[in-house]
Amino acid sequence: MSSVATSSVSTSLLTTHPNIWVDPSRSSLVDEILTVREALPSASGALAVWRPALSTGRIPQNTYMVCHPGDPTIDWSFSQTCIPMEPNVFDEVWSEAQHMLSQKERLYVTHRSVGAHPQYALSVQTVTDSALSTLFTLNMFLDAQYAESQLGDPLTILVLPYDTVQRPGSSKALIAMDFQRRRGLVYGSSYLGSVKKLAFTVMNALLPEHGILPLHCSANEAPDGSTALFLGLSGTGKTTLSSDSQRKMIGDDEHLWSDEGIANMENGCYAKLIGLRKEKEPEIYMAVLEQGQDAIIENAMVYPDGTIDTDDDRFTENSRATYPLTSLQNVKKGGQGAHPSTIIFLTADASGVLPPIAKLNTEQAMLWFLLGYTSKLAGTEAGITKPKATFSRFFGGPFMPRKPQDYLDLFQQKLTQYGSAVYLVNTGWSGGPYGVGERMDIAVTRHLVCAALRGELHSVPYWEYRKFHVAVPLVCPGVDENLLNPKKMWSHPDDYDRVADALALEFKEYFEKNFLGLVSDAIAAMCPGR
Structure with missing residues (x-):
């Protein structure tokens, strides 16, 4: 995919506008946000903001990619994404x-970057009339500029969160990106996540052209320098499970995997707040609700005294907080780490039939990486009000626009070369489907994940769950053995079998419709239901 060097923003806009703040300080932005009441202060010092219904989540139905003639890299057949x-x-x-933007009273311009690896960092210029969106770029994008980067021209993003698209025939809000000309547009959506996801x-x-695998994942590092990746869609536990006081956080959502190891792409975290508890997620709680002076709280219930109710979902279940990594106590400086020793696939299974943890061999890992099964959780997209089964390839389908083989080949290459252990972890439901069973206790999930990271599951006995082609541990130190077998947690085993058969069939039908013939027979044989 070639880069076309163009002037992304008209010279007149940035040279003749009478009031432009270029790379303003955090303190000046906070003062301006409070002055114009773009957000209000909360009890912890965090800024709090509420959005219209259309801006409480991403808008994939109004997210576009420019189709240039002769570009063979984008998978235009994958209409859900492209x-x-x-x-x-x-x-x-x-x-x-x-x-x-030229008509606005004031503009804000920031020059940041994404990608902590100097050779694979992308410079990003953001232009907006929103001080809050500008502060968000300080939280989420890196402040370094890398002259040695191989990625070429910078990306320019125009952000107009409070305007509506005027062009006849267009939706009132849209997200659009032009990969060749390095342009991005957030127009009519004030959901902060739209900026970072673009x-x-x-x-x-861009990265696969350079042999670099981008991953929708969080990452952390043990005291011995070994690292772990946590792949999963929004709401499956990436931020929660990688925020561990015993391990250094590398990043919480986007990473790249090169021949030198892994590197964070961003500067901060964008965590879900619903159900947040200090005893279960102390790092996030402290960064947002105790020492939140650098945080922005988005779409959470805030009472008149400035306190936050993280259980109130009447507005949306997708309440969020953004804060820089420096708000956490245990962060890996430089945002880079060794090749991952362990990879965790996170799935929030709303059917309640998948085990809380399972080990995957190489072929199984390839299959689950390709399919990216989870349940889309309430609020992560506008209009989603209850969990919905979905397949999102590479656990990040909406953000992976290239042809699937580009990502799959790189994953297989790196998995084979570096020998990472891969586990599937269900952070969804147990004892029944959504509405009947209970959400997996995050404390139990964290215990299982820690056991996997410490190598405690390497030598325990396993049973083969043939319906889903995964290996399930019979024991895990400190965990009820019944919990490890999902069928034992259901009151009626026949109901479990019926739901499990239905889910396995969904796997089979989706795989055969979308990926049959794309992978080897050995990988295809690992598809549930086959």
Whole structure:
């Protein structure tokens, strides 16, 4: 995918506008946000903001990628992710956005980057009229600029969170990106996550050309220097499980895996707040609800005294907090680490039939990486009000726009070369499906994950769950053995078998419709239901 060097923002906008703040300080932005009441202070010092219904989550139905003739890299057949937009349509909306920005009283411009590896960092220029969106870029994007990067021209993002698209025939809000010309547009959505996900989608399109595997995952490091990756969709526990006082946090959502090891792509965390408890997630709790002076709280219930109710989901279940990694006590400086010793696939299984933990061999790992099964959780996208079974390839389908073989080949290469142990962890339901069973206790899940990371599951006995082609441990120190077998947690075993058969069939049908013939017979044989 070639880069086309162009002037992303018209010279007149950034040279003639009478009031532009270029790379403003955090303190000046906070003062401005409070002055114009773009957010309000909470009891912990964090800024709190509430959004319209359309801006409480991502809007994949209004997210577009510019389709340039002759570009063979983007998988345009994958309509769930890659909604094409003609270049001339993008240009019209881009020009309209620049005109809208030219009429604003004040503009903010930041120059940041994504990617902690100097050779694979992408410079990002953000232009917006929102001080809060600008502060978000300070939290989430790195402040370093890397002249030696191989990724070429910078990405320019225009952010107009409070305006609506005027172009006839267009939706009132849209997210659009042009990989070749390095342009991104967030127009009409004030959901802060739209800004970061746009930047990382661009990274995920660019990196494979350089032999670098981008991953939608969190990462942390043990005292001995060994690292772990946690792959999963929003709400499956990436941030929670990688925030561990005994391990250094490398990053919580986006990483790259090169020949030198792993590297964080971002500067901060963007954590879900619903059900947050100090005793279960102390690092996040402290960063947001105790010492939150660098945090932004988005779409959570805030009472008049400034306290936050993390159990109140009437507004949305997708309440969020963003804060820089420096808000955590145990962070890996530099954002890089060794090749992962352990990889955890996180799935929030709403059917309640998958085991809480299972070990995967190479073929099984390839299959589960390709399919990325989970349940889409309430609030992570506009309109999602209860968990919904979904397959999101590579545990990040909406952000992986290239043809699947590009990511799959790189994953197989690195998994084979570096010998990472891979586990599947169910952070979803046990004892029954959503509405009947109970959500897995995060304390139990953390115990299972820690056992895997410490190598305690290497030598325990396993049983083969043939329906799903995974190996399930019979024992785990400190965990009820009945919990390890999901069927034993159901009141009616026949009901379990019926639901398990139905889920296995969903796997089979999805795989055969989308990926049959793409992978080897050995990998295909590991698909549940086959």
